[in-house]
Amino acid sequence: MLEAIDSLGKNALDYYRSFKDLFVFVYLSFREVIRRGPRNLQPILFTIVSQIYFTGHQALPLITFLALASGSIIVLQSTAQLSLLGSQEMMGNILVVTIIRELGPLLTAFTVIARSGTAVSTELGSMQVNREVEALRTMSIEPLGFVVFPRIVGGVISLVGLAFYFNCIALVGGFFVSNLVSELSFSFYIEVLAQAITPEDFMLNVIKNGASGLIIFSIATYQGLKVKGAPHEVPIATTRAVVNSIMAVVAFNLTVSVYFFTRGFA
Amino acid sequence: MKRLSISHISLDNICFTYEEAAPVFTGLCHTFIPQDVLFLQGPRGSGKNTLLRLLLGLETPTSGRYLINGVVVNELGHDEFASYRLNFGYAPDVGGLINNHTLYENFKLLLDYHDVGDPKGRFDYISSLFERFDLGGIKHLRPAFVSSTARKAAAVLRAFALRPEVLILDNPGQGMSVEHIPVLVELIHEHRAHHGLKYVIISSDDVGLLGLLRGRIARVMPQELQMAPPLRSTG
Numbered sequence: 001m002l003e004a005i006d007s008l009g010k011n012a013l014d015y016y017r018s019f020k021d022l023f024v025f026v027y028l029s030f031r032e033v034i035r036r037g038p039r040n041l042q043p044i045l046f047t048i049v050s051q052i053y054f055t056g057h058q059a060l061p062l063i064t065f066l067a068l069a070s071g072s073i074i075v076l077q078s079t080a081q082l083s084l085l086g087s088q089e090m091m092g093n094i095l096v097v098t099i100i101r102e103l104g105p106l107l108t109a110f111t112v113i114a115r116s117g118t119a120v121s122t123e124l125g126s127m128q129v130n131r132e133v134e135a136l137r138t139m140s141i142e143p144l145g146f147v148v149f150p151r152i153v154g155g156v157i158s159l160v161g162l163a164f165y166f167n168c169i170a171l172v173g174g175f176f177v178s179n180l181v182s183e184l185s186f187s188f189y190i191e192v193l194a195q196a197i198t199p200e201d202f203m204l205n206v207i208k209n210g211a212s213g214l215i216i217f218s219i220a221t222y223q224g225l226k227v228k229g230a231p232h233e234v235p236i237a238t239t240r241a242v243v244n245s246i247m248a249v250v251a252f253n254l255t256v257s258v259y260f261f262t263r264g265f266a
Numbered sequence: 267m268k269r270l271s272i273s274h275i276s277l278d279n280i281c282f283t284y285e286e287a288a289p290v291f292t293g294l295c296h297t298f299i300p301q302d303v304l305f306l307q308g309p310r311g312s313g314k315n316t317l318l319r320l321l322l323g324l325e326t327p328t329s330g331r332y333l334i335n336g337v338v339v340n341e342l343g344h345d346e347f348a349s350y351r352l353n354f355g356y357a358p359d360v361g362g363l364i365n366n367h368t369l370y371e372n373f374k375l376l377l378d379y380h381d382v383g384d385p386k387g388r389f390d391y392i393s394s395l396f397e398r399f400d401l402g403g404i405k406h407l408r409p410a411f412v413s414s415t416a417r418k419a420a421a422v423l424r425a426f427a428l429r430p431e432v433l434i435l436d437n438p439g440q441g442m443s444v445e446h447i448p449v450l451v452e453l454i455h456e457h458r459a460h461h462g463l464k465y466v467i468i469s470s471d472d473v474g475l476l477g478l479l480r481g482r483i484a485r486v487m488p489q490e491l492q493m494a495p496p497l498r499s500t501g
Contacts, residue, residue: 035345040381123366131361138322138356139376140348146379 025144026218029152032145044150051154055116056161062115064173066107067166071174074098079182091189092196099170100201102257105208108163109216109249112155113242117220120151121241124224125234133225148221155217156210163209200260208256215248269352272334272431273300275321275465280330282316289488290316293330296484296491301458303466303481304491312486314469315359318434321467322356323347352380355430357422359437359469363409369396369420370405376427395423398453399446415443422446426453432465433457439472451478 033044078094124147127133133143175189223241227233276297283289290313298304306314319325320332323339332340334350363372373392377383383391396405399419404412409420418441425433433454439447457463468481476483483494 040379043375043378127365130365131358132364134324135358135362135364137324138351138354139379140351141375141379142344142348 022218022222025148025222026152026214029144029148029221032142033149036145044146047146047150048154048157051151052158052161054119055112055155056158059111059115059158059162060165062111063108063162063166064169066111067104067169068173068177070103070107071099071170071172072177073174074103074170075174075184076178076182079178079184088188089192092192092194095171095193096196096201099174100167100197100205101208102253104163104166104170105205105212106250106253108159108166108209109212109253110246112159112162112213113216113245113249116155116158117216117241117245118238120155120217120220121224121238122234124221125227125237128225128227129229129231129234131229143225148225151221152214152217156213159213159216160206160209163205167205204256204260208253211252211256212249215252216245219245219248268349270335270349272350272353272464274333274335275432276333277320278331278333280320280332281328282313282320282325283328284316289328291327291330292488294487294489294491298465298467300464303454303479304468305476305479305481305483306467306469306486306491307471307483308486313488314486315436317486318356318436318467318469321432321434322354323351352428353431354434355425355428355432356434357425357436357438359440362421363417363424365409368406368408369401369412369416372409372420373424373427376424380428382428392427395426396420398449399423414441415446418442419446422450423453426457429457429461429463431462433463433467435466435468435470437470437472438468439470439475447475448478451475454479 074095075091078091079088082088082091082094124133127147133147136143136146171193175184175186178184179186220241223237223244227237274297277294280291280294281289282291282294294317306317308314316325320327327340330340331338339347339350363369364375367375370392373395374388377388377392382388393402393405396402399416401416401419401423404416409417412420418438422435422438422442425435438450442450454463454466458466466479466481468475468479470476475481484491485494
């Protein structure tokens with residue numbers, strides 16, 4: 001019994017230390033860029049744009065497919081169930097809650113973890129192995145500012161953009177796909193949707209996605225740079241980045257949802 | 267960032283131990299003499315590479331003082347040490363190039379980041395450096411798409427990009443094409459004569475390179491660098 005409590009305490013302390021290290025890591029990366037000021041930002045901006053291209057633009061086909069599929073299923077199922085109850089006007093609320101508030105942020109985050117979180121963690125791990133990070137230090141280029149900061153910023157921008165795109169495709173595309181098998185008027189659909197969406201929904205969406213981007217790319221860069229120099233450490237770091245990102249993103253989304261729910265934002 | 271000139275480098279009672287390993291240095295003292303071309307030698311594990319890493323600030327001594335111009339630099343933060351480090355040129359024994367940048371971009375990044383010269387001037391300067399090693403034709407390729415000798419040459423050449431006052435080369439002859447060696451020697455002589463290069467510290471057992479540079483052998487010991495007399499010119 002005592003051993004179990006010891007083990008629990010040790011795990012809790014380990015998590016606390018990791019969280020503290022991660023926080024300091026992110027803080028130092030932002031501090032480094034702020035300290036440098038606006039001069040010669042071109043190499044950093046170039047990396048941010050590249051990150052947006054790889055994480056945001058290249059993920060569009062997969063996000064389109066996921067959004068269409070999940071949007072269609074939700075529109076189709078909610079139409080069928082609500083028509084049985086004779087309350088189709090509730091469809092807007094259901095779509096907003098499931099797609100904009102909950103499913104959109106989570107599915108987008110999982111897609112980004114799978115595509116870009118793994119890529120970033122592997123890339124940085126390989127950079128450590130190939131002594132590229134060390135080379136940057138010897139050139140007086142601080143890796144936290146040059147490698148970590150642009151990936152986090154690019155990742156956050158990409159995730160917020162991708163989630164917005166996901167919502168649009170899921171809501172509009174989902175209607176057209178589901179309309180192939182069900183009869184639902186577009187004007188009615190738009191009307192119930194417009195009545196249900198509030199500015200708070202957008203705010204919640206941006207908060208969830210922005211924070212998920214920060215979580216995913218902070219963890220991916222942190223784990224990648226934790227590689228000491230042996231190639232076998234790279235897949236281990238990548239796996240750890242994926243597992244930690246999924247847990248952190250789900251926990252954060254759940255916490256935000258519960259918080260808003262308890263504040264009467266149902 | 268302001269670049270600080272380096273006129274004095276010394277190590278005072280430096281101790282260094284890697285985690286869970288025997289101590290590498292146990293009170294190393296040495297003052298580096300400007301204009302010397304120092305060849306660090308010693309058996310495997312004697313601390314040649316560690317010494318280079320300490321000088322570059324990549325490792326922090328367990329105890330002791332690493333002094334540049336009388337300032338204890340091992341107590342400085344990254345930003346403060348960076349002012350001195352901008353005057354260090356370094357080429358590792360393997361790797362060191364940024365793999366998602368072309369050879370040209372590897373140099374451009376360094377000059378852009380530290381805002382050296384105007385954009386046109388940067389292009390001309392980088393191109394002139396590449397021509398020295400006859401790498402002009404492949405400068406827009408990424409490291410993975412050029413030969414290992416070209417990668418090595420580019421990594422060594424990049425050490426000269428900021429016209430450093432301290433040049434640190436780890437095994438420069440290893441993996442470098444035979445034709446590139448005389449060019450490297452010429453480049454070092456030229457930078458010493460015209461571009462303010464003061465300290466040249468090389469970890470190498472390459473007797474040919476040692477002769478061409480008329481270097482001085484320093485055997486790396488735990489407490490000192492045991493100096494051999496300078497080689498006489500065979501002129």
